Amino acid sequence: MIKKIKKFYLSIPKSRILTLIPMVILFFAFSCKHSSSVEKGIKKEKEKSGLTYIKTTIENGSSLNWELANDSTVNIHLNYDYERNSLNRAYDHWHFLLEAKKGTDLTLVFHNFSEIYNGEKMPFNTWIMDCITSPDDRKWEHVPVEWIEGERMKVKIHMESDSLYIARVDPYRVSDLQNLVSNIEENELVKITPIGNTVEGRKLQIIQVGGDKAPHRIFIRARVHAWEPGGNWVVEGIIKKLLDNSRESKKYLENYTVYILPMANMDGVARGISRFNLNGMDLNRNLTAPADSILAPENAAMEKWLEAMIEKGMKPDLAIDFHNDSNGPLFFSTAGKEKKGYVENMDVLEGLLREHTWFSEHTSFFGTTSFEEGLMARYDIDALVYELNAHWIKGLNKKPLSDDWILLGGELCNVFDLYFKETK
Ligand SMILES: [Zn+2]
Structure with a gap:
């Protein structure tokens, strides 16, 4: 392989090498600039959202995955539970700390509301769901929830300070x-x-x-x-x-x-x-x-x-x-x-x-x-x-x-x- 590259290199006239060098430099410079501008774009979008972190390691915090969908929507994927080898509801429990800049408006979209109970999928009743928020994990209040297509729940949040606890039922730890x-x-x-x-x-x-x-x-x-x-x-x-x-x-x-x-x-x-x-x-x-x-x-x-x-x-x-x-x-x-x-x-x-x-x-x-x-x-x-x-x-x-x-x-x-x- 090395021999082949050497042969190719020697076959290029010396005058051509001088013109090729700037082209290679330009190609790499453009690639780097392009990828760093994409990264900057994503970073800017994330900064615009005001969201800094979702903390699930609080006491009694629930297992979930989350991602920022655009500048103000956060997708929250609740994790399913298991009774031995049988899949069970993901939506029974959520409890986490939302960290975002004071004054930010965010939309939380909760996923995984399939009504799977002891391995069986059943029709889902949207009326049985609530969301509560608290500035201190102690004093809670109910916030309106809205159902959207695909068994998802939407909750609009306005950050009165830099953090807000979110749960389904008043937690006792x-x-x-x-x-x-x-x-x-x-x-x-x-x-x-x-x-x-x-x-x-x-x-x-x-x-x-x-x-x-x-x-x-x-x-x-x-x-x-x-x-x-x-x-x-x-x-x-x-x-x-x-x-x-x-x-x-x-x-x-x-x-x-x-x-x-x-x-x-x-x-x-x-x-x-x-x-x-x-x-x-x-x-x-x-x-x-x-x-x-x-x-x-x-x-x-x-x-x-x-x-x-x-x-x-x-x-x-x-x-x-x-x-x-x-x-x-x-x-x-x-x-x-x-x-x-x-x-x-x-x-x-x-x-x-x-x-x-x-x-x-x-x-x-x-x-x-x-x-x-x-x-x-x-x-x-x-x-x-x-x-x-x-x-x-x-x-x-x-x-x-x-x-x-x-x-x-x-x-x-x-x-x-x-x-x-x-x-x-
Ligand atoms: Zn029970």
Whole structure:
């Protein structure tokens, strides 16, 4: 090859070489100038957008990819979740920090809204989607969303400062739970009991509020599905009310004690995952059989604790698993229809909720392998799932934020008191 080049070079007359050199220089100069002007153009376009960065590494930040489409539009591609080998919704959770120059107007276009649930594609309802923004990741407000062709959602943002948090539902983080625990753990009415670890080794604890000798016990589980923070805010409301030192709360704690597993899917919350644990397991399925302690250690820990309580003669009289969905119903146990008194007890609970809280949605017997069926079938505990509508509170005629769920938690303390007085 080198010989061939040498031969070609020697074949060119010396006078021609002198004229070729400037042409080669000009060619390279033009190429470099052209590519650097393209780069400058892209850079200028990006600078014009005002967008500087989208940060997803904030606590509970969600996994997503993003790109600047033109000078003011940002495409945000949400990432799908997996239940083992089965593709699942990408749209359940988003939470990130938008960094852009103060005064900038941006259009965020969210992608990947396909309704894929446990591997099956279903029709998508656009009305179930919301977007909230916050200057400090604490105080949130709803912003209008618009649907565009191709299952995409458009949100217009005006930057009042250099950064703005964006999310779907009012976030509740692992650090919020840690703050709650450190604020109450010294209280003589509170007992914190470690019950096991998550897949990644995070500690699972039961928060007990009330004494061991109260005549009734309620078990509450929250945040099984990581995108659903509503239950955590309700738990905050319950604990705040029971520890407020008021005449009512003292009366409540003479009647019952609450045992709370506040964040069953703590790994999922920490990592900003939508629904499943870190082994891709749905912690609200397969509860009608003993949990796999390797794949679902969170459920195995809960079962071990429940069995120890039953062994001590301290079986919970009522168990509630809090979730978020787009309808807000109470799901009762189908297996419970066979148990004497269960349907009547659930009727009492439903009536009290309608009378003393803002609950006004429907009730249903779901009949899967979820919490209410598992606890009823295996432990004979009156159990239910309470789905908090993530998009609309019918009873308050508004879109929900954390204060609404905290309010519900406080009201539930009264409902529990009346429930145990009206049921056997
Ligand atoms: Zn759920």
